[in-house]
Structure formats: C-alpha cells, structure tokens
Amino acid sequence: MTLGFDTLQVHAGARPDPATGARQVPIYQTTAYAFRDAEHAAKLFNLEEVGYIYSRLTNPTVAALQERVATLEGGAGAVCCSSGHAAQIMALFPLMAPGRNVVVSTRLYGGSVTQFSQTIKRFGWSAKFVDIDDMDAIANAIDDDTRAVFCESIANPGGHIADLRSVADVAKKAGLPLIVDNTTATPYLCRPIEHGATLVVHSLTKYLTGNGTVTGGAVVDSGTFDWSASDKFPSLSQPEPAYHGLKFHETFGALAFTFHGIAIGLRDLGMTLNPQAAHYTLMGIETLSLRMDRHCANAQKIAEWLEGHEAVAGVTYAGLKSSPYHARMAQVCPKGASGLFTVALKSGYEGCVKFVGALELFSHVANLGDTRSLVIHPASTTHRQLNEDQQRASGASPDVVRISIGIETAEDLIADLDQALAKAG
Ligand code: PLP
Numbered sequence: 001m002t003l004g005f006d007t008l009q010v011h012a013g014a015r016p017d018p019a020t021g022a023r024q025v026p027i028y029q030t031t032a033y034a035f036r037d038a039e040h041a042a043k044l045f046n047l048e049e050v051g052y053i054y055s056r057l058t059n060p061t062v063a064a065l066q067e068r069v070a071t072l073e074g075g076a077g078a079v080c081c082s083s084g085h086a087a088q089i090m091a092l093f094p095l096m097a098p099g100r101n102v103v104v105s106t107r108l109y110g111g112s113v114t115q116f117s118q119t120i121k122r123f124g125w126s127a128k129f130v131d132i133d134d135m136d137a138i139a140n141a142i143d144d145d146t147r148a149v150f151c152e153s154i155a156n157p158g159g160h161i162a163d164l165r166s167v168a169d170v171a172k173k174a175g176l177p178l179i180v181d182n183t184t185a186t187p188y189l190c191r192p193i194e195h196g197a198t199l200v201v202h203s204l205t206k207y208l209t210g211n212g213t214v215t216g217g218a219v220v221d222s223g224t225f226d227w228s229a230s231d232k233f234p235s236l237s238q239p240e241p242a243y244h245g246l247k248f249h250e251t252f253g254a255l256a257f258t259f260h261g262i263a264i265g266l267r268d269l270g271m272t273l274n275p276q277a278a279h280y281t282l283m284g285i286e287t288l289s290l291r292m293d294r295h296c297a298n299a300q301k302i303a304e305w306l307e308g309h310e311a312v313a314g315v316t317y318a319g320l321k322s323s324p325y326h327a328r329m330a331q332v333c334p335k336g337a338s339g340l341f342t343v344a345l346k347s348g349y350e351g352c353v354k355f356v357g358a359l360e361l362f363s364h365v366a367n368l369g370d371t372r373s374l375v376i377h378p379a380s381t382t383h384r385q386l387n388e389d390q391q392r393a394s395g396a397s398p399d400v401v402r403i404s405i406g407i408e409t410a411e412d413l414i415a416d417l418d419q420a421l422a423k424a425g
Contacts, residue, residue: 013067076223084203087217098124158395168196206369296336
C-alpha cells in the first residue's frame with residue numbers, strides 16, 4: 001500500500017513502543033544501551049549487527065526521526081545531527097578531502113555562504129560559487145577535484161527556485177552527487193530526490209520542527225548514487241582502516257552513505273542530535289503539511305498585498321506572477337512557494353531598519369519557518385559578513401527585508417505591516 005504524505009508525516013518511523021506499548025515515540029533519555037553479552041557487543045562494534053551502542057551514534061528517538069525524514073523525502077536513509085550547518089558538513093565529509101572542491105550556488109543562506117567561502121578552507125576544502133541558473137557555468141566550474149554540486153531548492157532569503165532537474169543532469173554527467181538544501185521548501189512542497197538529487201540536507205530548526213524550539217539537522221541519502229563507479233569517493237568505495245578494511249558501499253549498498261554518516265561521521269565528528277530535540281521535531285512533523293499549506297496561503301496573500309503598496313519597490317515571492325521563478329514553481333514545488341520572501345523598500349537601508357523596528361506582531365529574530373511571523377534585515381544581520389556583491393547575489397541587498405510568514409490570521413499580519421510601512425516612510 002502506498003501511503004499518502006499526510007499519513008506518513010504522522011506514522012513513518014514510529015510504532016507502539018515494544019517494551020511498554022507507549023503510542024507516542026518515547027524520549028529515550030539514555031547515553032548507553034546494555035549489551036546481551038560480549039559477542040553481541042563485538043558484532044555491534046564490527047557493524048555486523050545493527051543496534052544501539054551509545055547515543056553519540058544512535059538513539060531510538062533519533063532513529064524514529066531519521067526514518068520519518070528519510071521516508072518523507074523518498075530516500076533510502078537519513079542521519080540526523082545537531083544543526084543544519086552540521087548537516088552540511090556531515091554531507092560533505094565523506095566526499096571531500098584536502099584539495100577537493102564543491103561547486104555551490106551563489107543563492108544560499110548567508111551562513112552557508114560563510115561556511116563554504118571561509119570555514120571549510122580550514123579542512124583544505126574549497127567552494128566555487130556559480131549562478132545556479134547557468135548550466136554552462138556549473139559545468140565549467142567542475143574540475144577533476146570537484147566532489148559535489150550544492151544548491152537550495154527554494155533559496156533563503158530570495159525565494160529563488162532552482163531548476164533541480166537540469167542541475168542534477170549536469171552533476172550526473174560529471175559523475176558527481178547533487179546535494180540539495182531543502183530547508184525552505186520541506187519535503188511537502190518539494191522532493192529533490194525525485195528531481196535527481198543524490199543527497200538532501202535540512203535544517204530541522206525551521207519548518208520541519210516548525211515552532212522555534214529546536215536546533216537540528218538531517219542528511220538524507222537517495223541511495224541511488226554509485227560511489228564505486230569512479231575512484232573519486234574512496235571513503236565510501238575503498239577499505240576503511242577504522243573498520244578492519246570494510247568497504248561501505250560494497251557492504252551496505254544503498255545505505256552506504258547513511259551507515260558512513262553514523263559509523264564515521266557521528267562517531268568521530270560528534271555532531272549528534274539529542275533525543276529531546278528529536279522528540280520536538282517528530283511532534284512538529286506530524287502537522288507539516290497543514291502548516292505548510294497555511295504558510296503558503298498566507299505568504300501568497302501578503303506578498304500580493306505588499307506588491308501593490310506604494311512604499312514597496314519589489315517582492316521576491318515565487319508565488320507572484322511577476323516573479324521570474326513563477327513558471328518554475330509548477331515543475332519544482334507545485335503546491336506552493338513556502339512562506340519566505342524578501343521585500344525591497346523604496347526607503348532603502350534606513351527605511352528597512354525603521355520598518356523592522358516598527359513591527360509589533362512580527363518578531364525581529366534570526367530564524368524562519370516558525371508558526372509565528374518573523375522578520376529580519378539580512379544586510380545588517382545574517383548576511384552582515386558578506387560583501388555587497390555577495391549580498392546582492394544571495395538576494396540580500398541592503399534595501400531588502402526578509403519575511404517569514406507564520407500561520408496567524410493573514411489580515412492581522414497585513415495590518416501590522418501596513419502600520420510599520422507608514423512609519424518607515
Ligand atoms: N540552510 C538554510 C536554508 C537555513 O536557512 C539555515 C539557517 O538559517 C541553515 C541551513 C543552517 O541551519 P541551522 O541554523 O540549523 O544550523
């Protein structure tokens with residue numbers, strides 16, 4: 001039986017607790033798990049048997065969440081970790097090595113631009129930034145040392161929608177995996193694996209948890225990439241010295257990346273998601289489709305209203321007919337363009353600062369994807385570390401404000417925006 005998304009978001013990965021019958025996934029607040037005997041312990045440590053050893057690697061509450069996220073994305077497996085940024089490192093770690101590079105979109109969350117342009121250099125990795133709409137530029141940027149292509153499905157903050165199928169085709173032709181950050185879209189609006197993505201990463205912090213309580217991340221593997229087809233991915237295809245020469249791809253097939261993420265990634269990088277956080281995210285995901293429908297409907301109404309306002313120079317919401325990405329929605333995220341967009345004010349940088357300060361119902365915070373409506377001025381906050389060219393390329397020019405539309409009554413949000421725009425001049 002093929003179950004619908006609404007059923008899977010409630011049930012996938014969860015079953016009544018075998019020990020107690022508890023219907024909701026219990027929070028397994030334990031660090032370690034008793035071995036049956038020495039042989040059982042040895043088999044677990046050798047990866048000859050799957051089970052629980054220590055919560056830095058695996059935990060039943062986190063495992064339920066991993067199965068749910070993997071199912072909703074249509075993947076073979078998933079590894080959860082402590083944040084969206086951790087997920088990006090966890091996704092790259094098995095692929096990269098000193099001297100290797102990743103080709104990434106210029107239209108990314110500002111923190112990701114910094115992570116890729118600055119911090120990964122400390123590992124000897126580098127990133128080449130390209131216009132993700134330019135297939136020739138992507139193909140030309142790929143060289144012998146490239147190990148992945150990375151983009152966001154719906155980009156934060158500009159709402160740009162990537163042509164995932166075309167980007168995946170370019171990556172595939174070069175024998176490389178495409179990694180898609182699906183945080184803004186969520187698997188309810190877009191399933192990148194269906195468009196050819198190899199890996200999907202998430203900040204669980206945003207819409208998946210949905211209520212601003214958790215910091216978490218996930219890496220979902222499609223299970224479809226042939227890691228042994230070339231000599232580019234030795235961590236997955238060659239003998240692993242830390243496991244007596246075990247070859248992850250040969251041994252675990254479609255689950256190679258997932259097992260590597262747990263057995264090497266979480267074991268040695270330690271970016272583990274805690275079971276409390278996994279519980280909150282499981283709760284949040286139960287209502288994902290209902291919330292996303294409301295986020296999209298509210299964002300559509302509000303973006304249309306803003307577009308007609310005299311103080312507004314432009315709105316980037318892909319749900320608007322005026323958006324250059326409107327046509328792409330039908331192909332990539334037909335149910336909606338999420339709840340995130342930017343609005344440019346004619347009053348420029350100063351007007352944006354006044355506007356953000358004058359809003360009352362909207363919260364001025366560095367977050368998105370909450371039930372509450374949120375607002376921020378990226379150029380003076382999240383995108384502050386970027387130079388002006390990078391800010392413009394990522395959709396965060398000095399004259400724009402990023403708005404994350406919540407699930408409140410749309411008319412109340414419009415009234416708040418109206419009074420704040422009047423004060424912004
Ligand atoms: N990806 C996107 C699109 C984001 O918006 C964010 C955070 O804002 C991240 C990744 C990083 O996630 P986290 O804050 O959970 O590390």
